[in-house]
Amino acid sequence: MSADHLERLRREGRIVIVGASLAGLRAAETLRAEGFAGDLTLIGDEPHEPYDRPPLSKSALLGMASPLRTQLPRRREIDAKWRLGVAATGLDLAAKRVRLADGDEVEYDRLLIATGVRARPWFKEEEARLDGVCVLRTREDAADLVRRLRAGPRRVFVIGAGFAGSEVASACRELGLPVSMAERAGAPLVGALGGVIGSVAADLATEHGVDLRTHVTVTALEGDTVGRVRAVHLSDESVVEADVVVVSLGSLRNTEWLTGSGLGAGPRGVACDAGCRAFDFRGIVTDDVFVAGDVARSPHALFGYQFLSLEHWGNAVAQAETAAHNMICDGADRRPHLWMPAFWSSMFGVNIKSVGVPPMGEHLMITQGSLAERRFTGVYGHQGRVVAAVTFDNARWLEFYQRQIERGAPFPVEFPTLDRRPEGRQPVPAGFPDPSLPTHGPMVTLSGYSPADQQLVFHPSRH
Amino acid sequence: MRLVVDLNKCQGYAQCAFLAPDVFAMHGEESLLYDPRPEDEQRERVARAVAACPVQAITADGLDRAGASQEASDVR
Ligand SMILES: Cc1cc2nc3c(=O)[nH]c(=O)nc-3n(C[C@H](O)[C@H](O)[C@H](O)COP(=O)(O)OP(=O)(O)OC[C@H]3O[C@@H](n4cnc5c(N)ncnc54)[C@H](O)[C@@H]3O)c2cc1C
Ligand code: SF4
Numbered sequence: 001m002s003a004d005h006l007e008r009l010r011r012e013g014r015i016v017i018v019g020a021s022l023a024g025l026r027a028a029e030t031l032r033a034e035g036f037a038g039d040l041t042l043i044g045d046e047p048h049e050p051y052d053r054p055p056l057s058k059s060a061l062l063g064m065a066s067p068l069r070t071q072l073p074r075r076r077e078i079d080a081k082w083r084l085g086v087a088a089t090g091l092d093l094a095a096k097r098v099r100l101a102d103g104d105e106v107e108y109d110r111l112l113i114a115t116g117v118r119a120r121p122w123f124k125e126e127e128a129r130l131d132g133v134c135v136l137r138t139r140e141d142a143a144d145l146v147r148r149l150r151a152g153p154r155r156v157f158v159i160g161a162g163f164a165g166s167e168v169a170s171a172c173r174e175l176g177l178p179v180s181m182a183e184r185a186g187a188p189l190v191g192a193l194g195g196v197i198g199s200v201a202a203d204l205a206t207e208h209g210v211d212l213r214t215h216v217t218v219t220a221l222e223g224d225t226v227g228r229v230r231a232v233h234l235s236d237e238s239v240v241e242a243d244v245v246v247v248s249l250g251s252l253r254n255t256e257w258l259t260g261s262g263l264g265a266g267p268r269g270v271a272c273d274a275g276c277r278a279f280d281f282r283g284i285v286t287d288d289v290f291v292a293g294d295v296a297r298s299p300h301a302l303f304g305y306q307f308l309s310l311e312h313w314g315n316a317v318a319q320a321e322t323a324a325h326n327m328i329c330d331g332a333d334r335r336p337h338l339w340m341p342a343f344w345s346s347m348f349g350v351n352i353k354s355v356g357v358p359p360m361g362e363h364l365m366i367t368q369g370s371l372a373e374r375r376f377t378g379v380y381g382h383q384g385r386v387v388a389a390v391t392f393d394n395a396r397w398l399e400f401y402q403r404q405i406e407r408g409a410p411f412p413v414e415f416p417t418l419d420r421r422p423e424g425r426q427p428v429p430a431g432f433p434d435p436s437l438p439t440h441g442p443m444v445t446l447s448g449y450s451p452a453d454q455q456l457v458f459h460p461s462r463h
Numbered sequence: 464m465r466l467v468v469d470l471n472k473c474q475g476y477a478q479c480a481f482l483a484p485d486v487f488a489m490h491g492e493e494s495l496l497y498d499p500r501p502e503d504e505q506r507e508r509v510a511r512a513v514a515a516c517p518v519q520a521i522t523a524d525g526l527d528r529a530g531a532s533q534e535a536s537d538v539r
Contacts, residue, residue, distance in 0.1 A: 052467050052499055059496045064488065069500035073465040073524040314471045344470040349491030351475065375492075393492050396474060 009109055010328050013038040016098055016106050018088045019114035020044025023293030023320040027112050028078040030324035040080040041106055047085035054313055056142035057164055061171035067142035091261040110327045113270055116294040117251035127221040132229040133245045148244045149175055157232045157242035159218050161188035163345045165248030170347035173208045180211040180240050182218055193358050193390055195431025197378060200371050204348045221245060253295050269297040269309050274336035276323035290327055292319040298337055303357050312343040340402055350374055353395045355402045356388030363427035365412055368419045369394055380430055381411025464506055466523035468497055473520040482515055483508035
């Protein structure tokens with residue numbers, strides 16, 4: 001693009017953001033902060049200004065915050081046209097137009113897709129409609145769940161022991177409510193952190209009084225005569241009576257509105273390059289459509305260029321900032337989204353944090369603390385490199401391991417660490433259910449600390 | 464006044480919980496819970512917590528009067 005053209009875009013161009021939540025808002029702020037002076041439109045199907053979701057399963061359930069009052073603070077004024085409460089229903093790439101549910105059409109010079117994900121509903125529609133069957137993604141979901149928990153149900157049943165499900169179970173116990181939690185795998189958090197750490201999460205849950213049932217699936221939800229859920233049927237033929245059922249089976253990407261648009265969008269999200277530019281269905285990168293947040297799927301140089309979908313708060317913020325920057329820049333001024341994956345969770349009074357990509361790791365070393373004490377640092381290795389770390393109440397060590405991951409430090413961890421126990425001397429299998437990982441690929445390491453000056457150093461593959 | 468804590472950054476140092484205990488609370492040894500939409504009378508305490516956080520993990524708006532009116536005007 002000519003410098004002239006870019007200057008005009010920055011001065012009087014039209015930028016449209018679809019999805020007015022965390023990623024959408026932070027992108028809008030970044031555009032203005034970087035000098036975009038043209039027309040900015042935010043389209044969101046929720047009728048609310050952008051709000052934060054993580055508190056919905058934590059302080060909101062515990063009564064420390066209202067689920068309807070988690071609006072995100074603004075970093076600056078964005079002087080945008082808000083189209084809230086109206087969904088985007090289609091995209092015309094050639095005409096550069098977004099179609100809206102109310103029949104309107106909005107033209108753009110640059111488009112950002114930030115439509116996120118929604119909760120995967122219970123798969124039997126009729127059962128999903130029973131009164132008392134809940135999901136947790138929006139503030140309305142949270143308000144509904146809070147109301148039901150306050151009413152003092154006889155038992156809450158959580159389907160799926162991932163982070164969200166485990167956080168709900170933890171809150172229920174803190175509120176003194178009986179809770180059961182069912183998980184197909186052998187322990188909670190197995191998909192995210194592997195079986196070794198999962199067994200610690202299992203102990204935590206059971207010690208706090210959660211009736212944890214693993215290696216089972218829920219086969220049916222049973223309602224009473226007036227359409228309220230009353231029992232949960234499990235694959236081991238047991239039946240558990242419960243009047244609130246929280247379906248916590250992961251999420252679905254909000255890409256339906258892009259069907260037929262010609263973009264590379266589907267159930268796995270919208271694929272984009274490291275510069276956040278969306279691919280079309282031919283695998284050719286577009287130059288005016290960008291993606292950020294939970295809906296995006298983008299290659300990460302540090303992790304063998306695998307496409308990562310990260311449903312992490314920090315990723316939405318960082319990717320939105322990079323996408324916004326790249327939307328109004330050109331060529332060498334553009335930046336790759338090289339954010340180090342990181343998330344936190346909190347359950348049963350324990351602070352869980354992670355950096356890197358734990359599911360890539362085949363092996364795990366407990367380099368600090370001990371599993372039995374529920375205070376430890378676990379380091380994951382893949383093909384002789386450190387690729388991730390997790391801490392339970394040991395967050396202060398995380399940054400150190402983040403640097404190790406960025407440098408492609410060797411695994412097993414060679415250096416001695418403070419508070420290393422005998423159990424942490426040898427790596428053990430991390431215990432992920434399906435370690436389907438590529439075995440070849442160039443190795444890339446990062447150097448530098450500021451996201452603005454990270455430089456890639458390539459090493460040819462050693463395999 | 465709206466606030467959010469970047470809990471990836473937060474190190475659980477608890478300065479905020481000390482300075483604005485009705486807004487921030489430690490939960491267990493190092494988890495932080497907070498109210499994202501504190502009452503107006505917490506404004507000064509929140510401002511002090513924002514300034515005191517050693518890793519700048521807290522983002523808040525509406526900390527001054529002008530901010531408060533801006534907040535009111537863009538809720539629609
Ligand atoms: C209960 C809960 C707890 C969480 N806890 C943590 C945590 O502890 N740590 C962590 O790292 N992450 C956590 N997360 C994840 C974090 O909230 C997400 O990563 C983040 O919200 C992603 O932001 P986003 O803007 O990409 O997507 P979203 O927040 O999903 O926003 C997308 C927006 O687009 C809208 N939209 C969808 N389709 C359309 C359309 N066709 N037209 C217009 N608008 C549309 C949606 O309604 C939504 O408002 C949690 C999430 C939930 C739900
Ligand atoms: S002061 Fe900052 S680092 Fe400390 S607990 Fe509060 S937010 Fe976290």
